[in-house]
Amino acid sequence: MTIIANKCPDYKVTVVDISAERIDAWNSDKLPIFEPGLLERVLSVRGKNLFFSTEIDLGIDEADIIFVSVNTPTKMFGEGAGKAVDLQFIEQTARRIKNNSKSNKIVVEKSTLPVRAAEALATILHSGDNSVEFEILSNPEFMAEGTGVSDMENPDRILIGSRDTASGLAARDVLMDIYLHWVPKERLITTNLWSSELSKLVANAVLAQRISSINTIASLCEATEADVTEVSRAIGMASRIGSKFLNAGPGFGGSCFRKDILNLVYLCEYYQLNEVAAFWEQVVSINDYQMERYVKRILQAMFNTLVGKKLAVFGFAFKPDTGDTRDAPAIYICKRLLEEKACLKITDPYALDNARKDLQLNEGKKEFIEDPYEAVEGVHAIALITEWSSYKKLDYQKIFEKMEKPAFIFDGRNCLDHQALYKIGFNVYPVGKPELSHL
Ligand code: UGA
Numbered sequence: 001m002t003i004i005a006n007k008c009p010d011y012k013v014t015v016v017d018i019s020a021e022r023i024d025a026w027n028s029d030k031l032p033i034f035e036p037g038l039l040e041r042v043l044s045v046r047g048k049n050l051f052f053s054t055e056i057d058l059g060i061d062e063a064d065i066i067f068v069s070v071n072t073p074t075k076m077f078g079e080g081a082g083k084a085v086d087l088q089f090i091e092q093t094a095r096r097i098k099n100n101s102k103s104n105k106i107v108v109e110k111s112t113l114p115v116r117a118a119e120a121l122a123t124i125l126h127s128g129d130n131s132v133e134f135e136i137l138s139n140p141e142f143m144a145e146g147t148g149v150s151d152m153e154n155p156d157r158i159l160i161g162s163r164d165t166a167s168g169l170a171a172r173d174v175l176m177d178i179y180l181h182w183v184p185k186e187r188l189i190t191t192n193l194w195s196s197e198l199s200k201l202v203a204n205a206v207l208a209q210r211i212s213s214i215n216t217i218a219s220l221c222e223a224t225e226a227d228v229t230e231v232s233r234a235i236g237m238a239s240r241i242g243s244k245f246l247n248a249g250p251g252f253g254g255s256c257f258r259k260d261i262l263n264l265v266y267l268c269e270y271y272q273l274n275e276v277a278a279f280w281e282q283v284v285s286i287n288d289y290q291m292e293r294y295v296k297r298i299l300q301a302m303f304n305t306l307v308g309k310k311l312a313v314f315g316f317a318f319k320p321d322t323g324d325t326r327d328a329p330a331i332y333i334c335k336r337l338l339e340e341k342a343c344l345k346i347t348d349p350y351a352l353d354n355a356r357k358d359l360q361l362n363e364g365k366k367e368f369i370e371d372p373y374e375a376v377e378g379v380h381a382i383a384l385i386t387e388w389s390s391y392k393k394l395d396y397q398k399i400f401e402k403m404e405k406p407a408f409i410f411d412g413r414n415c416l417d418h419q420a421l422y423k424i425g426f427n428v429y430p431v432g433k434p435e436l437s438h439l
Helices: 002-007 020-026 038-045 056-062 088-100 117-125 148-153 166-179 193-224 228-236 257-270 274-301 329-339 352-358 396-402 418-424
Strands: 013-016 050-053 065-068 105-109 134-138 158-162 188-192 310-314 343-347 366-368 381-384 408-411 427-430
Touching: 002 038, 002 148, 013 020, 013 056, 020 050, 038 148, 050 056, 056 088, 065 088, 065 166, 088 105, 088 117, 105 117, 105 166, 117 134, 117 193, 134 166, 134 193, 158 166, 158 193, 166 188, 188 193, 193 228, 193 257, 193 274, 257 274, 274 329, 274 381, 274 408, 274 427, 310 329, 329 343, 329 352, 343 352, 352 366, 396 418, 418 427
Parallel strands: 013 050, 065 105, 105 134, 158 188, 310 343, 310 381, 343 366, 381 408, 408 427
Antiparallel strands: 134 158
16 A cells, blocks of 8 residues: 555555554554565655554545455364464455445455455445445455565556456456556456456465475485585576576465465365365475474484574574564474474564564573574574575674584575585585585
8 A cells, every 4th residue: 555655646545454553553663564665655655645544434434445455364263274264354344344335435355365255245245225336356465575565566467356347347447547557557467356366376376386396305305415406496497487486495484375275275175176175285284394304404413302402593584574473484493493492592683573472382491682693602503594684694603603512504595605604614404405514
C-alpha cells in the first residue's frame, strides 16, 4: 500500500488494522517490520495520501476498493488440522465489510487463499440484504521479504484474477489502472479467479521444490565429494533450468512456503488426488530432513556430544535483510541443539527480539547477543544459519583467537571463504561439500 500511495498520488490509501499497537507503530518512525527502503517511502506519503488507522468500519465505508490482507495461517484444530488454511479471519473480515458497506465495492483478495475461496467470500458478501454489490478479484502477492520494495516497484508480473462477466472485467480494469501507474502493461497478467488463486500456491510450491531438490543433492555431494555449489552452477547456467533458488542450505523457512505447500497438499487430498498430494508433501518432508541433517552434522563432527559445549549461532531470521523469524530453520535447529544440552549464544542484526520469544519456552542455556565478536567468546563452534552480508566481512582471525580449540564452523549457507577459514585453523563444515578438517 505504501508503494501504491507513492506511485499513485491521485489515490487515497488507508490501511486499517484491529491492532492499535501496530497502527501506532506504522504512524511512528519505528515501523513494526524491518524492510529495506520502506521507512523513507512511508515518510514521503504518510499524512498526504497514505493513512494508518484503527477505524476499520469507517475505512470500509469510505473505500471503493478493499484489499483484504488478513492472515491465513495453517489451521491447527479440527478438520484439516496442520494443513488446511484457517479461514476465520477472512470470514470475519467479509462479514465486517458486508455490515459497513453502503456503496458498491471491489474486494481484492491479497491474502493467500485456497482455490475457490472467492466463492465463499462472495456468498457471505451477497447474503441477506443485496442492495450493495461486491465484485471479487484475486490479486496475489509475489514479493519476497527483504526485497519487498524493489519487488513491488519492479515486479516480474502482476496477476489479477476476475470473473469473466461484464462487472468482473470492469472491476479488473479498475485494479489494472492502479498498477499501470508504474508497471508496464505486458507485465499485467489476467486470468480467471481460480487460476489466480492457484498460481499463488503453485509459485511458492515450485520455488520450495527447487530448494528441496538441491538440498537432497547436497546430501549426496557430502557422501561423494562432489560440490553442491559447482553442481548448482553447472545446472543453473542452462537457460531451461535457470540459476535462482538453487542454493543449498539448512532448509527453507518463512511464513509462506510450508503453509502454502501444506495447503496445496490439503487441496489435492480434498479432491482425492493422493499421489499428487504425496508428491508435494515430500518437499516439506525433505526440508525437515535437511534441518535435522544440519544438526546431525554438528553433532557428529563434535565427537557426538554437545553437552555443556558453547555454540555461537550466527543469524536467526529466516533469511537476511529481515527481522522475521516465522518458521525460520534457526528455531528448529536451536531447539535441537538445546535438547543436546549445548549452550547457545545467538546473534542476529535484527531478529533477536523475535528469537527470544521463539525460544522462551525451551529449557537450556541461551544468550542473545548483538555483537558477533562478543557472541564467539569462548565458544567451541559457530553455526551460521542466516547469510547476513555482515558475517562475510568479520575478522575471522580475531574470532578464531577468541574460541575454544579445536574450533568448528558450520557454514549452513556456504557464504564464507572456506579455504581462508581452514588456513586460519578452523575445522570447516559447509553444506553439500567435503569438510576441511585438521582433525
Ligand atoms: C516467498 C516467495 O519467494 C515470494 O515470491 C512470495 O511472495 C512469498 O514467499 C509469500 O508468499 O509471501 P519469502 O518467504 O519472503 O518469499 O522469501 P524467499 O526469498 O522465497 O526465501 C524463503 C526461504 O528459502 C528462506 O529461508 C531462504 O533462505 C530459503 N532459500 C531461498 C534457500 O534455502 N535457498 C535458495 O536458493 C533460496
